[in-house]
Amino acid sequence: MTRALRGYIRPEIEHTPFCPGCGHGSLMGTILRAIDDLNWDMDEMLFVSGIGCAGWIPSPHFNADTLHTLHGRAIAFATGAKLFNPALKVMVIGGDGDLTSIGGNHLIHAARRDIDLTVVCANNMIYGMTGGQAASTTPLGCTSATTPAGNPYRPFDLCKLLEGAGARYVARFAVTQPVELRESIKKALTIEGFTFVEAVSPCPTQFGRRNKIDQAADMIRTLQAHCVPRERATGKEGPDMIITGEFVGA
Amino acid sequence: MKGYPVCDIVAAERKLNAADFERDDWAALEAAAVAEARRCLGSYFCDACDLCLLLCPDLCITRDEEGIIVIDYDYCKGCGVCSAICPKGAIEMITEKRE
Amino acid sequence: MREITQIRLAGFGGQGIVLAGMLLGFAGVREGLEVANANSYGAQARGSACKAEVILGRKSIVFPHVLTSDILIVLSQEAYKLFLPDMADGGTILFDPYHVTPGKTPHTFHGIPATQTALKTFRTPQPANIVMLGAFTELTGIISEANMTAAIRENAPPRFVDANLKALALGIDLAKKTKGAS
Amino acid sequence: MGDRRVKPSLPEGRYFFSGNEAVAEGALSAGCRFYGGYPITPSSEIMERMAARLPEFDGVFIQMEDEIASIASVIGASWAGAKAMTATSGPGFSLMQEGIGYAAFTEAPCVVVDIQRAGPSTGQATKVGSGDLMQAKWGSHGDYLPIALSPWSVQEMFDLTIRAFNLAERFRTPVFLMGEEATAHLRESIRVPGEIAVSERNRGEGPPFGTDEPDGVPPMPVFGDGRKLLVTGSTHDQEGFRKTDDPETHRRLVERLHKKILNHQDEIIQTEAYHLKGAEVGIIAYGFTARSALFAVQRLRKAGVAAGLLRLQTLWPFPYDVVESLTRSLKHCLTFEMNMGQISGEIQKVCRCPLHVTTQVNGTIISPATMETKVREVLS
Structure with a gap:
């Protein structure tokens, strides 16, 4: 692991737990670099996560208080901890299946209540840990373990969902935009109230393999090709394109 | 679904394409030509843009004391993301031989 | 007063039966008695039979529901019919003749024209429950007037405290007349 | 406590x-x-x-x-x-x-x-x-x-x-x-x-999920203490690191969670005995039902029936020892429950005398009269 971030990682940890080419590793580095930029004390931070690959981003790796909770419930746990000790800087990190499928209700209610949390959703559009089943974010037509003939249902536009729920800050960037993503996370952390960053993250093992993108490198290239910064978006992009940028609180 | 491997940092400099020649925007054209020349002539040489370092999912790319990008192969899982996103094509993936 | 006095307040939903029972309970605690108070919940809230049970004890109360009532305060004919069989022998019944026409049973009856008094004084039947409490206070002597007054002051909805205290006094007066008559 | x-x-x-x-x-x-x-x-x-x-x-x-x-x-x-x-x-x-x-x-x-x-x-x-x-x-x-x-x-x-x-x-x-x-x-x-x-929690030093404390209850630091706590619902070692593949870690953790309760049953379990001295028939009850039961027992005693009541204030961990030793001296044991006999099943495991179970699931409390009748039935 890179020496620059060693201080942010528990000394016992030597390597990341993710599959080769998993975007969650990139996101992990991006989050830690954002905290490093802000020069925040990790002893004042609490990282809450749920079940799934993204739940492992902070737990056990981050050298801070970490609370690895139940599937979907991370935000509810974080709400209790934050309300009781407002001095804690609380960040929730989870996957799309965790935070937006099983945990969707907690997500929108925390946003509605404007609890001072920063939620980073690592969206790889699939249930990775359980073996590649469809999530509420799997694009229409994509193949998954539970949609062998292609996903018949539309995915959530998470940023629109959170905007509707009243989040103070809403942004979406892919992990292939590390600079923008880092700046976005910094902004989310420093804004008081409920803030949400969707980090689009490639899952070569479960999503790529099932959708004929076999190599991690190809996943990255594909993701790059499908990201359209919102300033350059014409509004005529197809449903397979990912509009990135800050949507609320820019 | 194959896309052009340009990260947003590089894309900030404009890429030359046919449409640019049909316009009278000479200043823009000149800037684009310079950028294209820089990209072309700089191929295969790392200019330490840090993209691989920022994107490496295993956090095993770093800069040494002299600012040179180094890869800690002990923790590299060989995913090839760095190679795929390097705007200079400066990272080549080689299959490891079993000894 | 006996060691345990079992009191039932009954009528129909909306008459303030539950509130009257609670106020009686608060007053009982002020009096230094052990108190248990159970109310009917559910369908009874919508105009059908409604009851509040209050047990006042000089010792701890083992079973907190009324099994046989020593005193029945009743504000509807239906409730009167329903709870008469559970009356203790020689028990006392305080009834409102506006709603209840009692039969001939070996109990002590006190007719308290609470609803008519409430209508006359307040132009609403609502305070009839407190008028009955006033009559209870005067007739039984279990709870002092001072403690009943304090219970109302402390626990009745604030904007109705004055009206309720007036209703209590009316009830006490009505009971005095009843006693004079009997 | x-x-x-x-x-x-x-x-x-x-x-x-x-x-x-x-x-x-x-x-x-x-x-x-x-x-x-x-x-x-x-x-x-x-x-x-x-x-x-x-x-x-x-x-x-x-x-x-x-x-x-x-x-x-x-x-x-x-x-x-x-x-x-x-x-x-x-x-x-x-x-x-x-x-x-x-x-x-x-x-x-x-x-x-x-x-x-x-x-x-x-x-x-x-x-x-x-x-x-x-x-x-x-x-x-x-x-x-x-x-x-x-x-x-x-x-x-x-x-x-x-x-x-x-x-x-x-x-x-x-x-x-x-x-x-x-x-x-x-x-x-x-x-x-x-x-x-x-009681206040022990926020002291030591591994927060330790296994070697004599009483099985490790200290519990809290977030913000600077202890860089690692809390997970997955199987974890004494510091909180996930050990989801290690059979020994899982066994030690689950067994300690049991021991910390079982070894302190005396501290946790509370029951109350009413009129059980010389009782031939005993009611075991808990919750509101025990109020009816005590009332019934008092009336039965007045009528000369040697009835008593064991009231369970702690239901879990279940007071098996108390129930077993009581039922050794009883001729009959009765239970009354506002369910289909959930606690009676536990009592049955250790009951040393005939057990008579009465259940009532009609949304109302069990009256003292019902209990009196049942006791008399059992004795006749």
């Missing part, structure tokens, strides 16, 4: 409370400073009183989006250092089970009040029942030992809520107060003492 004397939430004196109000005051007195909940009949008055009263104690109240979120927020607050609780009824208790398993496994102290109503499912929302006792025992998956208390009066809704917090903090475990609609909505005069004893 309790290592610190504190003033309760109200001045010393006599009060007239409903059971639900008494739970709220008991919680505040024990030091509860976080309540996360969701409305449900017949427990909502607890929540309403906490909403009104917690701010007076600089505590935090939040109405969550459901019961799953409620218990999650309680556990989050517990790890942030709060004495925390939630209250619910059967349907909500069902939803809370995944969080309860998490609290048991991560050893997060918390109090869950279940005001039982007639179930299953939505059942009779305003009617009494006592059918959640096995759910309290086995509600979440996997092996853990809960602590469950059964109050029989409004006074005990106050007292046992305090005790529930003390047990939770002492043993780092979720504790259930298994109330019943009949006691929750009952109003009674209660006495609030000038001082009560409360």
Whole structure:
């Protein structure tokens, strides 16, 4: 692991737990670099996560208080901890299946209540840990373990969902935009109230393999090709394109 | 679904394409030509843009004391993301031989 | 007063039966008695039979529901019919003749024209429950007037405290007349 | 139990409370400073009183989006250092089970009040029942030992809520107060003492999930202590690192969670004996039903019947030893339950005399008269 971030990682940890080419590793580095930029004390931070690959981003790796909770419930746990000790800087990190499928209700209610949390959703559009089943974010037509003939249902536009729920800050960037993503996370952390960053993250093992993108490198290239910064978006992009940028609180 | 491997940092400099020649925007054209020349002539040489370092999912790319990008192969899982996103094509993936 | 006095307040939903029972309970605690108070919940809230049970004890109360009532305060004919069989022998019944026409049973009856008094004084039947409490206070002597007054002051909805205290006094007066008559 | 004397939430004196109000005051007195909940009949008055009263104690109240979120927020607050609780009824208790398993496994102290109503499912929302006792025992998956208390009066809704917090903090475990609609909505005069004893959690040094403490209860630091806590609901070693593939780590953890309760049963279990000296027939009861039973026993004694009552104040861990030794001396043992015999099954395991089970699931309490009749039937 890179020496620059060693201080942010528990000394016992030597390597990341993710599959080769998993975007969650990139996101992990991006989050830690954002905290490093802000020069925040990790002893004042609490990282809450749920079940799934993204739940492992902070737990056990981050050298801070970490609370690895139940599937979907991370935000509810974080709400209790934050309300009781407002001095804690609380960040929730989870996957799309965790935070937006099983945990969707907690997500929108925390946003509605404007609890001072920063939620980073690592969206790889699939249930990775359980073996590649469809999530509420799997694009229409994509193949998954539970949609062998292609996903018949539309995915959530998470940023629109959170905007509707009243989040103070809403942004979406892919992990292939590390600079923008880092700046976005910094902004989310420093804004008081409920803030949400969707980090689009490639899952070569479960999503790529099932959708004929076999190599991690190809996943990255594909993701790059499908990201359209919102300033350059014409509004005529197809449903397979990912509009990135800050949507609320820019 | 194959896309052009340009990260947003590089894309900030404009890429030359046919449409640019049909316009009278000479200043823009000149800037684009310079950028294209820089990209072309700089191929295969790392200019330490840090993209691989920022994107490496295993956090095993770093800069040494002299600012040179180094890869800690002990923790590299060989995913090839760095190679795929390097705007200079400066990272080549080689299959490891079993000894 | 006996060691345990079992009191039932009954009528129909909306008459303030539950509130009257609670106020009686608060007053009982002020009096230094052990108190248990159970109310009917559910369908009874919508105009059908409604009851509040209050047990006042000089010792701890083992079973907190009324099994046989020593005193029945009743504000509807239906409730009167329903709870008469559970009356203790020689028990006392305080009834409102506006709603209840009692039969001939070996109990002590006190007719308290609470609803008519409430209508006359307040132009609403609502305070009839407190008028009955006033009559209870005067007739039984279990709870002092001072403690009943304090219970109302402390626990009745604030904007109705004055009206309720007036209703209590009316009830006490009505009971005095009843006693004079009997 | 309790290592610190504190003033309760109200001045010393006599009060007239409903059971639900008494739970709220008991919680505040024990030091509860976080309540996360969701409305449900017949427990909502607890929540309403906490909403009104917690701010007076600089505590935090939040109405969550459901019961799953409620218990999650309680556990989050517990790890942030709060004495925390939630209250619910059967349907909500069902939803809370995944969080309860998490609290048991991560050893997060918390109090869950279940005001039982007639179930299953939505059942009779305003009617009494006592059918959640096995759910309290086995509600979440996997092996853990809960602590469950059964109050029989409004006074005990106050007292046992305090005790529930003390047990939770002492043993780092979720504790259930298994109330019943009949006691929750009952109003009674209660006495609030000038001082009560409360337990505080041990935030000391040492691995937070250690296995070698003599009493099996490791210290519990809280978030913000700078201890870089690692809390997970997956199998974890003494520092909290996930060890999901190590059979030995899992065995040690699960066994310690059992031992820390089983080795302290004397400290946890409380029962009360009434008229059992020389009794030939004994009733074993708990909760509101024990009020009927005591009334019936007193009447039977007056009538010359050698009847007695064993009241179970602690339901889990179950007082097998007390029941076994009692039933050795009885000719007949009777149980009365507002469920289909959930606790009778436990009694049957160790009962040394004929056991006569009466169940009643019609949403009403079991009357003393029913019990008297049953006792006479058994004796004839």
